[in-house]
Amino acid sequence: MAPSIDRQGYWGQPTSTLDWCEENYVVSFYIAEFWNTVSNLIMILPPICGAIQTFRDGLELRYICSFLGLAAVGIGSWCFHMTLLYEMQLLDELPMIYSTCVFVYCLYECFKQENSVNLFPIVILFIFSVSVTLVMYGALVACLVMRSVFIVTWVYPWLRALCYTSLGVFMLGFLLWNIDNVFCDSLRASRQSLPPGVGVVTQFHAWWHILTGLGSYLHILLSLQIRSTYLKYRPKVKVCFAYFDILLLNCCFDLMLVIYLLISLFVCPI
Numbered sequence: 001m002a003p004s005i006d007r008q009g010y011w012g013q014p015t016s017t018l019d020w021c022e023e024n025y026v027v028s029f030y031i032a033e034f035w036n037t038v039s040n041l042i043m044i045l046p047p048i049c050g051a052i053q054t055f056r057d058g059l060e061l062r063y064i065c066s067f068l069g070l071a072a073v074g075i076g077s078w079c080f081h082m083t084l085l086y087e088m089q090l091l092d093e094l095p096m097i098y099s100t101c102v103f104v105y106c107l108y109e110c111f112k113q114e115n116s117v118n119l120f121p122i123v124i125l126f127i128f129s130v131s132v133t134l135v136m137y138g139a140l141v142a143c144l145v146m147r148s149v150f151i152v153t154w155v156y157p158w159l160r161a162l163c164y165t166s167l168g169v170f171m172l173g174f175l176l177w178n179i180d181n182v183f184c185d186s187l188r189a190s191r192q193s194l195p196p197g198v199g200v201v202t203q204f205h206a207w208w209h210i211l212t213g214l215g216s217y218l219h220i221l222l223s224l225q226i227r228s229t230y231l232k233y234r235p236k237v238k239v240c241f242a243y244f245d246i247l248l249l250n251c252c253f254d255l256m257l258v259i260y261l262l263i264s265l266f267v268c269p270i
């Protein structure tokens with residue numbers, strides 16, 4: 001087993017039930033897991049811009065909630081990884097459940113009248129969200145995947161690329177999350193011998209944040225595009241980045257890409 005190189009820091013001994021593979025207080029005295037913390041920017045800034053743009057475009061409240069829910073996940077995760085305190089761990093995990101409930105509502109109510117509110121699924125999702133377990137979260141994500149695949153297979157096949165890019169990015173993040181957990185000892189040992197700039201790339205939990213942030217953002221865009229198409233809005237999207245055939249919502253995604261690239265450079269200084 002690799003020797004622990006965790007240090008003492010500003011927030012004291014970790015009280016959270018989880019302590020990830022990144023070595024504690026190595027980069028900063030004030031941030032327990034530096035890379036796992038700053039990588040949350042991808043989940044905070046672009047969704048806030050998305051919420052503002054959605055509000056400006058006069059789109060439905062549920063999509064503003066989706067973007068803000070994703071930003072809340074990023075803020076909770078930032079606080080958790082920065083402090084490794086149990087209270088902050090709850091701030092990380094609960095918004096994940098709540099925001100996924102909003103995503104599920106959006107995707108299952110996408111073929112209803114404009115501004116309609118259906119209380120039945122809201123009550124069901126509320127009951128679901130208060131019975132917080134990892135299995136419940138998995139079940140919610142499975143609902144999202146099945147519904148997305150159904151819609152792009154049978155209703156709007158032209159949105160397949162966006163749907164599968166979102167799913168693929170998310171799954172890649174999940175793969176890295178598992179590698180980080182399973183091979184933590186080897187990763188820690190390799191970071192001792194690698195130059196710091198290269199060792200940082202092996203912070204796979206930070207990559208999980210970046211990839212799930214991107215995947216979730218793309219999922220909200222997909223959901224919004226499905227809804228806009230159904231309501232026959234004049235599309236407020238533009239097509240660029242043609243290689244992936246991704247539909248981008250005004251400048252939000254462009255901004256996200258810039259931030260994404262900046263963080264990639266920051267995390268991977270070659």
Ligand SMILES: [Zn+2]
Binds near residue numbers: 036077209
């Ligand atoms: Zn995390």
